[in-house]
Each structure stands twice: as structure tokens, then as C-alpha cells.
Amino acid sequence: MQRYFVDPDLFADDEITITGEDVHHIVNVMRAKEGEQILVSDGAGRTSRVRLTQLSSKEVKGQVVEALSEQTELPVRITIGQGLPKGEKMEWILQKGTELGAYSFFPFTSERTIVKLDAKKEAKKLERWRKIIKEAAEQSHRAVLPQLLAPVSFREMLKQPAQYTHCAIAYEKEDGATLHQLLETMKADDSLLILVGPEGGFSAEEVALAQAGGFLPVSLGPRILRTETASQYILSAASYQFEQKRSGCSDAAERKEE
Amino acid sequence: MQRYFVDPDLFADDEITITGEDVHHIVNVMRAKEGEQILVSDGAGRTSRVRLTQLSSKEVKGQVVEALSEQTELPVRITIGQGLPKGEKMEWILQKGTELGAYSFFPFTSERTIVKLDAKKEAKKLERWRKIIKEAAEQSHRAVLPQLLAPVSFREMLKQPAQYTHCAIAYEKEDGATLHQLLETMKADDSLLILVGPEGGFSAEEVALAQAGGFLPVSLGPRILRTETASQYILSAASYQFEQKRSGCSDAAERKEE
Numbered sequence: 001m002q003r004y005f006v007d008p009d010l011f012a013d014d015e016i017t018i019t020g021e022d023v024h025h026i027v028n029v030m031r032a033k034e035g036e037q038i039l040v041s042d043g044a045g046r047t048s049r050v051r052l053t054q055l056s057s058k059e060v061k062g063q064v065v066e067a068l069s070e071q072t073e074l075p076v077r078i079t080i081g082q083g084l085p086k087g088e089k090m091e092w093i094l095q096k097g098t099e100l101g102a103y104s105f106f107p108f109t110s111e112r113t114i115v116k117l118d119a120k121k122e123a124k125k126l127e128r129w130r131k132i133i134k135e136a137a138e139q140s141h142r143a144v145l146p147q148l149l150a151p152v153s154f155r156e157m158l159k160q161p162a163q164y165t166h167c168a169i170a171y172e173k174e175d176g177a178t179l180h181q182l183l184e185t186m187k188a189d190d191s192l193l194i195l196v197g198p199e200g201g202f203s204a205e206e207v208a209l210a211q212a213g214g215f216l217p218v219s220l221g222p223r224i225l226r227t228e229t230a231s232q233y234i235l236s237a238a239s240y241q242f243e244q245k246r247s248g249c250s251d252a253a254e255r256k257e258e
Numbered sequence: 259m260q261r262y263f264v265d266p267d268l269f270a271d272d273e274i275t276i277t278g279e280d281v282h283h284i285v286n287v288m289r290a291k292e293g294e295q296i297l298v299s300d301g302a303g304r305t306s307r308v309r310l311t312q313l314s315s316k317e318v319k320g321q322v323v324e325a326l327s328e329q330t331e332l333p334v335r336i337t338i339g340q341g342l343p344k345g346e347k348m349e350w351i352l353q354k355g356t357e358l359g360a361y362s363f364f365p366f367t368s369e370r371t372i373v374k375l376d377a378k379k380e381a382k383k384l385e386r387w388r389k390i391i392k393e394a395a396e397q398s399h400r401a402v403l404p405q406l407l408a409p410v411s412f413r414e415m416l417k418q419p420a421q422y423t424h425c426a427i428a429y430e431k432e433d434g435a436t437l438h439q440l441l442e443t444m445k446a447d448d449s450l451l452i453l454v455g456p457e458g459g460f461s462a463e464e465v466a467l468a469q470a471g472g473f474l475p476v477s478l479g480p481r482i483l484r485t486e487t488a489s490q491y492i493l494s495a496a497s498y499q500f501e502q503k504r505s506g507c508s509d510a511a512e513r514k515e516e
């Protein structure tokens with residue numbers, strides 16, 4: 001069943017009105033008819049099955065048939081702090097990161113950033129990127145629509161730790177903490193901001209600054225990952241840790257205790 | 259330091275000769291000079307640091323300075339059985355899968371495969387895909403060069419289980435086994451063939467056939483992953499399980515036992 005994200009203000013318990021670009025998709029692309037059903041999410045965790053009651057080229061109305069309780073969200077909120085990459089890699093990172101459960105994306109520029117975004121270019125990019133996230137969220141059955149924050153400088157990023165329960169920086173030369181050691185300290189509803197460098201990675205100075213600012217340097221394993229692969233590694237590992245292991249090792253440890 | 263894969267026959271303990279396309283890369287792209295050092299791997303696990311002694315447009319010779327013992331390979335050998343996807347997605351799957359530690363790639367066609375490869379197209383594609391794997395392996399510091407097997411039909415794929423210690427099929431509707439339950443049963447040197455469907459996934463009949471043939475249906479978590487994301491989820495999870503957890507949950511279980 002096709003899923004659409006609507007503005008939380010338009011979400012209701014009984015009748016839901018859809019406006020904007022989704023109308024075109026429902027009416028002209030899907031060619032939906034009265035009586036057909038769609039899924040409508042408010043992007044903040046609520047999803048309903050909705051029967052279409054009225055379709056026009058301006059708006060679509062529907063009646064809520066059932067409020068769904070979906071469990072498609074990671075129990076921890078992971079924000080990918082992404083050093084802006086070249087070319088179309090950011091699109092890939094947003095699409096795949098959304099599929100893999102990212103809570104939000106926070107792009108930044110740092111010492112080795114190559115790409116330059118002026119204000120006009122940035123606004124256009126952000127619009128395009130938000131569209132990519134929305135489509136990926138609909139396709140992958142997300143109940144939460146990941147947020148894309150406006151890009152900041154690395155210095156600005158260093159002021160963020162107070163907003164999160166956990167902060168980390170991916171660093172290939174780090175042979176101290178592993179991602180596993182970090183994720184093991186997290187519990188449901190915790191939030192993690194994890195920084196991934198641009199193509200050239202981070203300088204040692206940047207890592208030292210981040211560490212002093214409360215970011216834990218973590219290793220993403222023995223192979224060198226490209227900047228557009230790192231976030232997928234992190235999110236897959238988090239899914240494995242928090243969504244796959246329920247009957248896994250923590251249970252095993254408990255069983256040993258009995 | 260730049261890394262090159264050479265034919266195992268050209269790999270030696272003392273002097274190494276490089277021929278073919280890498281000569282162009284070393285001489286014209288990297289503009290390397292006598293006395294500079296490179297890394298040379300045989301693609302089967304051996305890597306040496308080599309000092310260049312002789313450079314021409316036809317071949318490059320070097321003296322082995324040191325045989326390295328690298329640990330950049332997953333302790334389990336994972337073969338990604340990939341339903342052939344449309345467009346350039348296969349290139350992405352091979353590049354990312356190589357970075358993330360795949361041992362080999364085994365493309366196949368199935369009920370919902372859209373792409374058609376005739377013999378001529380296939381040979382050209384395979385050549386291009388092998389080049390992508392080689393470059394990704396060099397860039398990500400792999401010691402083993404992942405193999406790309408020739409595409410087969412789904413029926414042919416069902417005959418493969420005898421070649422592997424573990425076989426699985428990724429199935430979104432599966433709420434039985436998790437990937438974690440599968441990986442927990444694997445130990446070092448085990449081999450896994452895991453099938454990922456093309457864009458439309460597998461039919462229920464295909465999953466039943468595979469299951470009857472010894473493939474365990476496994477779930478890749480609560481979100482719907484695109485075909486080009488599934489292998490990255492699997493390989494990241496395997497890295498997390500086998501490369502990150504050394505001081506993790508199995509130790510915790512042991513500690514509880516004491």
C-alpha cells in the first residue's frame with residue numbers, strides 16, 4: 001500500500017486532507033480512485049490506513065479506517081553528521097540512510113571539504129535532498145520522516161553535544177573504541193550524533209578538537225570505508241544491535257546468570 | 259600508500275614484476291619514481307611493501323621490503339548472491355560490497371528479474387564489474403580480491419548449497435530467523451551464500467524452493483531495504499558481529515559464567 005507523509009497539522013483521527021505534490025502523485029501517477037486505501041503518516045511516528053473519499057487536482061480527502069501501530073523505527077535516534085561530499089554522493093547517503101533508519105542528517109563543512117555551497121545553491125540542494133528523504137521514507141515504510149538540518153561549520157558542530165545523549169566521531173586511525181563499545185552503552189530513546197568526514201576524512205587536529213568537545217572517536221572496522229559508505233555501516237550495525245539481537249547475546253548473558 | 263593487486267603467479271618473496279593496466283597507473287597517473295614504495299597484494303591474502311627499482315611503459319619492477327601481516331579480511335567468507343538489478347545499481351553493490359568485506363559476488367536471474375543480458379553484453383559487463391571490484395579492493399585495503407562469478411539462473415543457484423557451510427535467502431516477509439540468529443551460528447572460516455532478490459524481491463514460491471534446498475530465510479530488520487542496500491546491511495552486520503564484538507557480548511557471557 002502506498003504511503004504518504006503529511007504535515008502533522010493535516011493529520012487527524014477521522015478525516016485527513018492531503019495537499020501539495022502528493023495530490024499529483026495520488027491522482028495522476030497512482031491513478032487512485034474513491035474507495036481505494038493508502039497509508040498516511042505524520043512523519044512523527046503516527047500512521048493510519050485511510051480510505052480515499054474525494055479526489056480532485058487540488059486536494060485529496062480520506063477517512064481514517066485504522067490507526068496502525070508500526071515498529072519500523074530504530075529504538076535509538078541516530079543523527080548522521082555528514083561531511084559534505086562531492087557530486088551526487090549526498091543523495092545516496094540520504095536515500096540509504098533513510099532506508100536504514102537514520103533519525104536525522106546534519107551536514108557540515110570541515111578542513112578537507114571540497115564542495116562549495118553558496119546560499120542559493122544550498123537552498124536548492126536542501127529542497128532536493130528533503131524530497132529524496134521523503135521518497136525513501138515512504139518507500140521503506142518509515143513512520144518517522146528524517147529531518148535534514150541546514151549545513152554548519154565543523155566549529156559549529158562542536159557545540160552540539162549538549163543536544164544528544166551520545167556523540168562520536170568516526171576515525172579510521174582510531175584503535176581504541178569500537179562502534180560496538182559505543183552502541184553497547186546506549187539504551188532505548190538515547191540519541192547519538194556521529195560525525196563522518198568528507199572524502200579526505202578528518203585531520204588529527206579536528207579529531208582532537210572533537211574529542212575535547214565530548215565526541216568519542218570510534219573505529220568502523222579494519223577496512224577503509226568511503227565517506228558515502230560509513231553511515232550505512234553505522235546504521236546497519238545499530239539495527240543489528242537494537243533490532244536483531246533481542247533474542248541474542250543479552251539474553252544469552254541473562255541465561256548464564258540464571 | 260597505493261596498493262596494487264597482481265596475478266598470484268607474479269607475486270614473489272623478493273622481486274615483483276607488474277604488467278598490464280597497473281603499469282599505466284603507476285607510471286603515468288601516480289608518476290612514481292625509482293625508490294618510491296607501493297603495496298602489492300596477490301589477491302589471496304598476501305601483501306608486501308615493495309620499493310620500485312625499474313619503471314618503463316611496459317612493466318614495473320620492485321624489490322620486496324617487507325611482507326605485511328594485515329587483518330583486513332572478515333573471518334567468515336560471505337558470498338553475495340545478487341538478483342541482477344536494473345541500471346548501474348550492480349556497480350554500486352560491487353563497489354560497496356568490496357569495501358565492506360564481501361568474499362565473492364554471485365549474480366543470478368529470477369522470476370522478477372527485469373534486466374536482460376545477452377552473451378556479448380554479459381562479457382562486457384563482467385569485465386567492467388571486475389575492474390570496479392579491483393579498484394574498490396585497492397582503495398579499501400583489502401588483502402583478498404573478491405571474485406565475481408558468472409551469472410546463473412535461480413534454479414542453478416539452488417544447486418550451490420554443497421559449496422558453502424551456510425546458505426540463506428533474504429526475505430522481507432520472514433518473521434522467523436533474524437540475520438543475528440544466522441550469524442551467531444557461524445565461526446571463523448565458515449562460508450555463507452546469501453541470496454538478495456532483484457527490485458521486485460522473491461516470489462513466495464522461490465523462497466519455498468530455496469528453503470527446501472537448504473537456504474534459511476532471514477529477515478534484514480523491520481524496514482524495507484532496496485535491493486542495492488541489502489548486501490550492505492548484511493556485510494556491515496557481519497563486520498559488527500565478527501570484527502567489532504571481540505570484547506563484547508561473548509566476553510560478557512563468559513564473565514557471567516565465572
